[in-house]
Amino acid sequence: xxxxxxxxxxxxxxxxxxxxxxxxxxxxxxxxxxxxxxxxxxxxxxxxxxxxxxxxxxxxxxxxxxxxxxxxxxxxxxxxxxxxxxxxxxxxxxxxxxxxxxxxxxxxxxxxxxxxxxxxxxxxxxxxxxxxxxxxxxxxxxxxxxxxxxxxxxxxxxxxxxxxxxxxxxxxxxxxxxxxxxxxxxxxxxxxxxxxxxxxxxxxxxxxxxxxxxxxxxxxxxxxxxxxxxxxxxxxxxxxxxxxxxxxxxxxxxxxxxxxxxxxxxxxxxxxxx
Numbered sequence: 001x002x003x004x005x006x007x008x009x010x011x012x013x014x015x016x017x018x019x020x021x022x023x024x025x026x027x028x029x030x031x032x033x034x035x036x037x038x039x040x041x042x043x044x045x046x047x048x049x050x051x052x053x054x055x056x057x058x059x060x061x062x063x064x065x066x067x068x069x070x071x072x073x074x075x076x077x078x079x080x081x082x083x084x085x086x087x088x089x090x091x092x093x094x095x096x097x098x099x100x101x102x103x104x105x106x107x108x109x110x111x112x113x114x115x116x117x118x119x120x121x122x123x124x125x126x127x128x129x130x131x132x133x134x135x136x137x138x139x140x141x142x143x144x145x146x147x148x149x150x151x152x153x154x155x156x157x158x159x160x161x162x163x164x165x166x167x168x169x170x171x172x173x174x175x176x177x178x179x180x181x182x183x184x185x186x187x188x189x190x191x192x193x194x195x196x197x198x199x200x201x202x203x204x205x206x207x208x209x210x211x212x213x214x215x216x217x218x219x220x221x222x223x224x225x226x227x228x229x230x231x232x233x234x235x236x237x238x239x240x241x242x243x244x245x246x247x248x249x250x251x252x253x254x255x256x257x258x259x260x261x262x263x264x265x266x267x268x269x270x271x272x273x274x
Contacts, residue, residue: 183260
Protein backbone atom coordinates (compact mmCIF):
# COMPACT_ATOMS: atom_id res chain seq x y z
CA UNK A 1 0.00 0.00 0.00
CA UNK A 2 1.54 3.28 -1.07
CA UNK A 3 2.35 5.82 1.61
CA UNK A 4 0.71 9.24 1.15
CA UNK A 5 3.05 12.11 1.83
CA UNK A 6 1.53 15.06 3.67
CA UNK A 7 3.03 18.38 2.70
CA UNK A 8 3.89 20.55 5.68
CA UNK A 9 2.43 24.06 5.60
CA UNK A 10 5.08 26.71 5.95
CA UNK A 11 4.22 29.52 8.42
CA UNK A 12 4.74 33.26 7.96
CA UNK A 13 8.29 34.41 8.07
CA UNK A 14 9.38 37.07 10.54
CA UNK A 15 9.71 39.55 7.68
CA UNK A 16 6.13 38.92 6.52
CA UNK A 17 4.80 39.33 10.07
CA UNK A 18 6.77 42.56 10.47
CA UNK A 19 5.35 43.94 7.22
CA UNK A 20 1.79 43.10 8.30
CA UNK A 21 2.31 44.77 11.70
CA UNK A 22 3.69 47.89 10.04
CA UNK A 23 0.67 48.10 7.73
CA UNK A 24 -1.79 47.53 10.60
CA UNK A 25 0.02 50.12 12.72
CA UNK A 26 -0.09 52.64 9.90
CA UNK A 27 -3.81 52.10 9.31
CA UNK A 28 -4.57 52.24 13.04
CA UNK A 29 -2.50 55.42 13.46
CA UNK A 30 -4.30 57.09 10.56
CA UNK A 31 -7.67 56.12 12.01
CA UNK A 32 -6.83 57.43 15.49
CA UNK A 33 -5.34 60.61 14.02
CA UNK A 34 -8.50 61.21 12.01
CA UNK A 35 -10.74 60.71 15.07
CA UNK A 36 -8.56 63.03 17.17
CA UNK A 37 -8.71 65.72 14.49
CA UNK A 38 -12.50 65.40 14.27
CA UNK A 39 -12.84 65.73 18.03
CA UNK A 40 -10.66 68.85 18.14
CA UNK A 41 -12.52 70.39 15.18
CA UNK A 42 -15.82 69.70 16.96
CA UNK A 43 -14.49 71.28 20.16
CA UNK A 44 -13.38 74.40 18.31
CA UNK A 45 -16.75 74.75 16.59
CA UNK A 46 -18.51 74.33 19.93
CA UNK A 47 -16.34 77.06 21.48
CA UNK A 48 -16.92 79.39 18.53
CA UNK A 49 -20.65 79.06 19.11
CA UNK A 50 -20.16 79.61 22.84
CA UNK A 51 -18.25 82.85 22.20
CA UNK A 52 -20.86 84.00 19.67
CA UNK A 53 -23.60 83.42 22.26
CA UNK A 54 -21.60 85.40 24.84
CA UNK A 55 -21.30 88.30 22.40
CA UNK A 56 -25.07 88.29 21.93
CA UNK A 57 -25.50 88.27 25.71
CA UNK A 58 -23.17 91.26 26.07
CA UNK A 59 -25.18 93.22 23.50
CA UNK A 60 -28.37 92.25 25.31
CA UNK A 61 -26.90 93.34 28.65
CA UNK A 62 -25.97 96.73 27.18
CA UNK A 63 -29.45 97.09 25.73
CA UNK A 64 -31.02 96.38 29.11
CA UNK A 65 -28.55 98.17 31.40
CA UNK A 66 -27.19 100.96 29.23
CA UNK A 67 -23.61 99.78 29.75
CA UNK A 68 -21.29 96.81 29.39
CA UNK A 69 -20.58 94.59 32.40
CA UNK A 70 -17.35 94.80 34.34
CA UNK A 71 -15.09 91.72 34.11
CA UNK A 72 -15.37 89.00 36.73
CA UNK A 73 -12.49 87.99 39.01
CA UNK A 74 -11.56 84.73 40.71
CA UNK A 75 -13.39 85.87 43.86
CA UNK A 76 -16.51 87.54 42.41
CA UNK A 77 -18.44 84.25 42.10
CA UNK A 78 -19.07 84.64 38.38
CA UNK A 79 -20.50 88.15 38.71
CA UNK A 80 -18.97 91.38 37.51
CA UNK A 81 -16.63 92.93 40.05
CA UNK A 82 -17.22 95.04 42.12
CA UNK A 83 -20.71 93.66 42.74
CA UNK A 84 -22.88 93.15 45.80
CA UNK A 85 -25.24 90.54 44.39
CA UNK A 86 -27.69 92.91 42.73
CA UNK A 87 -25.85 95.91 41.33
CA UNK A 88 -22.47 97.48 40.71
CA UNK A 89 -21.15 98.93 43.96
CA UNK A 90 -18.75 101.45 42.51
CA UNK A 91 -17.80 102.40 38.95
CA UNK A 92 -15.81 99.62 37.30
CA UNK A 93 -12.10 100.30 36.84
CA UNK A 94 -11.09 96.76 35.91
CA UNK A 95 -10.22 96.31 32.24
CA UNK A 96 -9.11 92.67 31.96
CA UNK A 97 -10.60 89.66 33.67
CA UNK A 98 -13.12 86.93 32.94
CA UNK A 99 -16.56 86.86 31.39
CA UNK A 100 -19.14 87.51 34.15
CA UNK A 101 -21.32 84.57 33.20
CA UNK A 102 -23.59 84.84 36.24
CA UNK A 103 -24.29 88.53 35.57
CA UNK A 104 -25.13 87.66 31.97
CA UNK A 105 -27.31 84.71 32.99
CA UNK A 106 -25.36 82.30 30.82
CA UNK A 107 -26.00 78.60 31.33
CA UNK A 108 -22.75 76.70 30.98
CA UNK A 109 -19.95 74.94 32.80
CA UNK A 110 -18.34 76.88 35.66
CA UNK A 111 -15.24 75.96 37.62
CA UNK A 112 -14.76 76.20 41.39
CA UNK A 113 -14.05 79.92 41.07
CA UNK A 114 -17.48 80.22 39.41
CA UNK A 115 -15.78 81.28 36.19
CA UNK A 116 -17.44 80.25 32.94
CA UNK A 117 -15.10 77.85 31.10
CA UNK A 118 -14.71 76.72 27.52
CA UNK A 119 -14.86 73.11 26.33
CA UNK A 120 -11.27 72.56 27.49
CA UNK A 121 -12.00 73.78 31.01
CA UNK A 122 -10.18 77.10 30.66
CA UNK A 123 -11.85 80.29 32.00
CA UNK A 124 -13.05 82.55 29.20
CA UNK A 125 -11.29 85.92 29.26
CA UNK A 126 -13.08 89.24 28.83
CA UNK A 127 -11.64 92.71 28.32
CA UNK A 128 -13.52 96.00 28.08
CA UNK A 129 -12.37 99.47 27.05
CA UNK A 130 -11.63 102.02 29.76
CA UNK A 131 -12.23 104.96 27.41
CA UNK A 132 -13.73 108.19 28.77
CA UNK A 133 -13.13 107.37 32.44
CA UNK A 134 -14.68 103.88 32.15
CA UNK A 135 -17.85 105.24 30.55
CA UNK A 136 -18.66 101.92 28.88
CA UNK A 137 -19.10 100.15 32.21
CA UNK A 138 -20.49 103.06 34.25
CA UNK A 139 -24.26 103.06 34.95
CA UNK A 140 -26.12 106.18 33.87
CA UNK A 141 -27.80 107.61 36.94
CA UNK A 142 -28.05 111.33 36.21
CA UNK A 143 -26.53 113.93 33.88
CA UNK A 144 -22.87 114.38 34.68
CA UNK A 145 -22.55 111.02 36.45
CA UNK A 146 -20.80 109.39 33.52
CA UNK A 147 -21.75 106.45 31.35
CA UNK A 148 -22.24 105.96 27.61
CA UNK A 149 -25.43 108.00 27.49
CA UNK A 150 -23.95 110.83 29.52
CA UNK A 151 -20.71 111.12 27.53
CA UNK A 152 -22.46 110.75 24.17
CA UNK A 153 -21.59 108.63 21.14
CA UNK A 154 -19.66 111.43 19.43
CA UNK A 155 -17.29 111.69 22.39
CA UNK A 156 -16.64 107.98 22.85
CA UNK A 157 -13.45 106.41 21.56
CA UNK A 158 -13.23 102.71 22.49
CA UNK A 159 -9.64 101.57 22.06
CA UNK A 160 -9.27 97.78 22.09
CA UNK A 161 -7.23 96.71 19.06
CA UNK A 162 -7.26 93.41 17.15
CA UNK A 163 -4.18 92.67 15.03
CA UNK A 164 -3.61 90.00 12.40
CA UNK A 165 -0.39 88.95 14.16
CA UNK A 166 1.71 89.92 17.15
CA UNK A 167 1.85 93.70 17.20
CA UNK A 168 5.02 94.02 19.17
CA UNK A 169 3.26 96.90 20.88
CA UNK A 170 1.07 96.68 24.00
CA UNK A 171 -1.71 98.94 22.74
CA UNK A 172 -1.48 99.05 18.96
CA UNK A 173 -0.62 97.07 15.81
CA UNK A 174 2.79 97.52 14.26
CA UNK A 175 2.78 99.17 10.82
CA UNK A 176 3.73 95.83 9.24
CA UNK A 177 0.76 94.05 10.81
CA UNK A 178 -2.86 94.13 9.62
CA UNK A 179 -5.22 96.00 11.93
CA UNK A 180 -8.59 94.24 11.98
CA UNK A 181 -10.22 96.83 14.25
CA UNK A 182 -8.84 99.60 16.43
CA UNK A 183 -11.96 100.70 18.27
CA UNK A 184 -13.50 97.57 19.74
CA UNK A 185 -15.44 98.19 22.99
CA UNK A 186 -14.95 94.62 24.25
CA UNK A 187 -13.09 91.39 23.51
CA UNK A 188 -14.03 87.82 24.49
CA UNK A 189 -11.25 85.25 24.33
CA UNK A 190 -10.69 81.51 24.63
CA UNK A 191 -7.05 80.50 24.87
CA UNK A 192 -7.87 77.25 23.08
CA UNK A 193 -6.92 73.69 23.85
CA UNK A 194 -3.44 74.62 25.06
CA UNK A 195 -4.73 77.47 27.23
CA UNK A 196 -3.59 76.32 30.64
CA UNK A 197 -0.36 74.77 29.38
CA UNK A 198 0.50 77.90 27.46
CA UNK A 199 0.04 80.16 30.44
CA UNK A 200 2.11 78.00 32.76
CA UNK A 201 4.80 76.91 30.29
CA UNK A 202 5.15 80.08 28.22
CA UNK A 203 5.12 78.84 24.64
CA UNK A 204 7.46 80.51 22.14
CA UNK A 205 4.72 81.73 19.82
CA UNK A 206 4.33 85.47 20.36
CA UNK A 207 0.91 85.62 18.69
CA UNK A 208 -0.55 83.58 21.52
CA UNK A 209 1.56 85.48 24.00
CA UNK A 210 -0.22 88.67 22.95
CA UNK A 211 -3.54 87.17 24.02
CA UNK A 212 -2.41 85.30 27.14
CA UNK A 213 -1.17 88.53 28.67
CA UNK A 214 1.41 89.15 31.33
CA UNK A 215 -0.82 90.37 34.15
CA UNK A 216 -1.19 87.69 36.83
CA UNK A 217 -4.53 87.34 38.58
CA UNK A 218 -4.37 86.44 42.25
CA UNK A 219 -5.33 82.83 42.92
CA UNK A 220 -8.45 82.04 44.91
CA UNK A 221 -7.29 79.68 47.65
CA UNK A 222 -10.89 78.64 48.31
CA UNK A 223 -11.48 77.74 44.66
CA UNK A 224 -9.26 76.53 41.84
CA UNK A 225 -6.23 78.13 43.51
CA UNK A 226 -4.77 78.95 40.08
CA UNK A 227 -2.90 82.18 39.34
CA UNK A 228 -4.28 82.87 35.86
CA UNK A 229 -2.91 85.51 33.51
CA UNK A 230 -4.98 88.10 31.65
CA UNK A 231 -4.27 90.89 29.19
CA UNK A 232 -2.03 93.78 30.14
CA UNK A 233 -2.64 96.11 27.19
CA UNK A 234 -5.19 96.99 24.53
CA UNK A 235 -3.82 94.81 21.69
CA UNK A 236 -4.96 91.27 20.86
CA UNK A 237 -4.35 88.86 17.98
CA UNK A 238 -6.85 87.08 15.74
CA UNK A 239 -5.63 84.74 13.00
CA UNK A 240 -6.34 81.38 11.43
CA UNK A 241 -5.74 78.19 13.37
CA UNK A 242 -2.35 76.55 12.96
CA UNK A 243 -0.95 73.43 14.66
CA UNK A 244 2.33 73.22 16.51
CA UNK A 245 3.78 71.59 13.40
CA UNK A 246 3.08 74.65 11.24
CA UNK A 247 5.94 76.92 10.21
CA UNK A 248 4.23 79.82 11.97
CA UNK A 249 3.89 77.79 15.15
CA UNK A 250 0.85 76.90 17.22
CA UNK A 251 -2.11 79.27 17.30
CA UNK A 252 -5.41 77.92 18.58
CA UNK A 253 -6.87 80.97 20.35
CA UNK A 254 -10.48 81.89 19.58
CA UNK A 255 -11.52 85.53 19.89
CA UNK A 256 -14.62 87.62 19.21
CA UNK A 257 -15.36 91.33 19.43
CA UNK A 258 -17.96 93.77 18.18
CA UNK A 259 -18.00 97.05 16.30
CA UNK A 260 -18.95 99.96 18.57
CA UNK A 261 -21.53 101.04 16.00
CA UNK A 262 -23.40 97.77 16.30
CA UNK A 263 -23.30 98.16 20.09
CA UNK A 264 -24.69 101.71 19.77
CA UNK A 265 -27.43 100.57 17.36
CA UNK A 266 -28.63 97.93 19.83
CA UNK A 267 -28.68 100.51 22.62
CA UNK A 268 -30.50 103.03 20.44
CA UNK A 269 -33.17 100.46 19.56
CA UNK A 270 -33.58 99.68 23.26
CA UNK A 271 -33.94 103.36 24.16
CA UNK A 272 -30.70 103.43 26.17
CA UNK A 273 -29.28 106.18 23.95
CA UNK A 274 -31.03 109.32 22.74
